Amino acid sequence: MLACTRLALLGLVLLCQGIEENSGGDSCDNFTDLNLSHCFLGTSLYVRLLLYTRVNPACGRELHHQRFPSEPLFNLSRPTAFVIHGYRPTGAPPVWIDHLVRLLAEQRDVNVIVVDWNRGAANLNYLTAVAYTREAAHNLTGFIRSMQEEGASLDSMHLIGVSLGAHLAGFVGANLKGKIGRITGLDPAGPLFTSATPDERLDPSDAMFVDVLHTDMDSFGLRGAHGHIDFYANGGADQPGCPKTIFAGKSYFVCDHQRSMFLYLCALNGTCSLTAYPCASYADFLDGRCLQCEAFKPASCPQLGYDVIQWRESLLKLGQTKAFFSTTASHPYTKLNYRVDMVTWNQYLRWGVVYIRLHSGRNVTEARIDHKLLRFEQFTSTRLLAQFDEDLPHVHKISLRINTGNVIGPRYKIRLLRIRLTPLERPQRPLMCRFDIFMEENTEVAFRPLSCDSRL
Template sequence: MILWHCLALLLLITVQTCTAQRCDEFTDLDLSHAIIGTSLKVRLLLYTRDNVTCGTLMSHTNLSAHPQFNSSRPTTFVIHGYRPTGSPPIWLDNIKEMLLVRKDMNVIVVDWNYGAANVNYFKAVDNTHKTADNLTAFIKKMQEHGASLSSIHMIGVSLGAHISGFVGANLDGLIGRITALDPAGPQFTGTTPDKRLDVTDAKFVDVLHTDIDALGFRAPLGHIDFYANGGTDQPGCPKTIFSGSSYFKCDHQRSVNLYLDSLNRTCASKVFPCDSYKDFLDGKCLDCDRFGDAGCPVFGYDVTQWKDVLLRLNQTKTYFTTNSDSPFCMTSYRLEVVTWNQDVRRGYMTVKLHGNGEVAVATIDHKAAEFKRYTETKLFAQFDKDIQSVKKMSLKFSSGEALKPKHKLRLLRIRLTHLERKERPLCRYDILLEQNKEVTFRPLPCEESNF
């Protein structure tokens, strides 16, 4: 009998230990589920600094059952989008872990894979409203336990962006922040604000656009809208259909990768308010005076530092460019060129900065620049990395017309001004550029006192 009691006690301890260590995971489905179709089921997985890698499945009605959940802490909801193959998003682990590094908070991953996994996209769209109603009821329970709506941040990807908007509208726009990562366009473009994400759905709404010509939403939706690389054709993404499924989803998914970079503080991408991507590339939108001493905003998680001025401006449309891989951020300069050729020259410029064993490259080739005698031509140069101390500089001029006679470009002066750091511009005088030949020289601090 004593032996039996000992065995029973050992079994109980083992069961309790296993239960304590049990981790709930995101629903993993496959293509067969999507083909058959899934019925909506919303699961809420809680992560905190005490259980960063081990999710806890939350009750929708009894928050007291979850001692890890602290209603006095801010809460961030992460909401995925359409899952045509049923597989879990590959970025989930990274985003929840990075959020918890940034702040002591509750991170709740909204798993609506049963509902999003369906080859019938229209069915998944229908389920966005039901998912939003489910989340709305849960947040009201949070309020009953002392949570503040203003401390809630919702990060929604694609369809998840509109789910966030529906929840915000249900709660009268009192949620603190909605971050929308390439909000879905199909079935939402052209609809009224009550049928999609809208600037009134939260106290602060920031939106990233990366695929406006296909899966994403084109028009501005938030207090600040970021258009990465104009919102289309992200660098490094496939250009032809022969690349398979990545051709269709790479631009759309890039939104998450860019946001992860901002969370990880890998680097900060400065953004510039502008009416169009063309004007941005032409360097017509480099004035950030409207943002005061803080200068132009940065894309991503830390844009809230500019929240007050952005709210006063109501809706701000911004642009920035990126590299093809992480770190995605580029460094912006203004390049001013004065030539003394008798005839007008048209062409493209490649600029290299050398320093500390590194080389940064900027290729200004979106259109042929026009160089007139004694006339200053202003170019917007975006380098793939930031060289803190520039030792040398290289220039190459090209007309882009291989069959025409090669010309020379005589530079009376060039001036290179960093747009993100307040430092003296770099200058060089009297340079002769032969077409397609790189010239390297040492730039010097500009002599002008007013820069």
């Protein structure tokens, strides 16, 4: 209900802003460019298929559903990636289309087909767009079957669906009995799908491999797990850097939902290395309980993006897997994670939060482990996850503070028999240790890290 209300408010915001689109005038076949008048009056479904390859990464060629074999650039022996957009309440072409097409073409020699169903998706009435997804899926299914008759292989096809387009991709996969090679769902749409059965939405049976990214589960995105692997950025709901109040305008409604595409583009571009940690919940991940991936082949934690397919064998054996990661507020989004192991020997039980700073020359980055109060008592081993916004390769000093919130009365001593920092995404770097540290609560102590084989 909340998401549907926000959808209605978003339509009013965009209407007031009067967003209009520019029309293309070159010889390329461009994505259908509509405006608010089309959306207000309503559009009927019409599906166009625009082909891009490494030869024409910036100039689409429209494929006719029956006469496509005559297109010289369309090589059916190559893998094919289908890009399927979602609901378009203004009729505007998605801002990310060109970027995604180019990056997909750079990954490998593929046919990239943009499934342009803007006539149908562009309706102020969201229910109408939802109803058209089945018909658009039937249309695309027919085209893929025609490709198959001409010699194309279903297992070489990859459908990338965004929001409502993720469910459309799922319907296509179901029509083809799950024989499509791969479906990627980027924040599958939540409104009208929250109570849907598996055959009414994207689910793991729709393709041989289904990977899903969640960024807005509390509004426009869909809660739960719907792939062989589901990635949850920052827990899958509120994203850092996105506005928290309606006074931010359009961004308040779409920022969390759009973050799924920006994270995926960043991963494809190679500027982000977004390692995710399989875990039961985001809370367990933040508690440092899920920081090992020995069960996976390759023996490392899966990474968001095109190459997650290399973990397919392990994921299919394990069943549905949830994987969590945290990001920064802006590009390149990557946080550097350290596993922090501490052994305390303080006389009195203390509760608090931990702040760790890494120093490299004049550069400093801080991790705040403050999502809950931590327990520090005599001869207790504690494991923490410290997440830093910057990657400092040469750390010469570490600062540590345990804040108990005690502002009156005596300050108690805390003794650490050992602290060890293990860089999780940089296994080639040495572990950093320090032994027998005395500190006061709420007071920062600084020390030089030592080799974990050393002793003071």
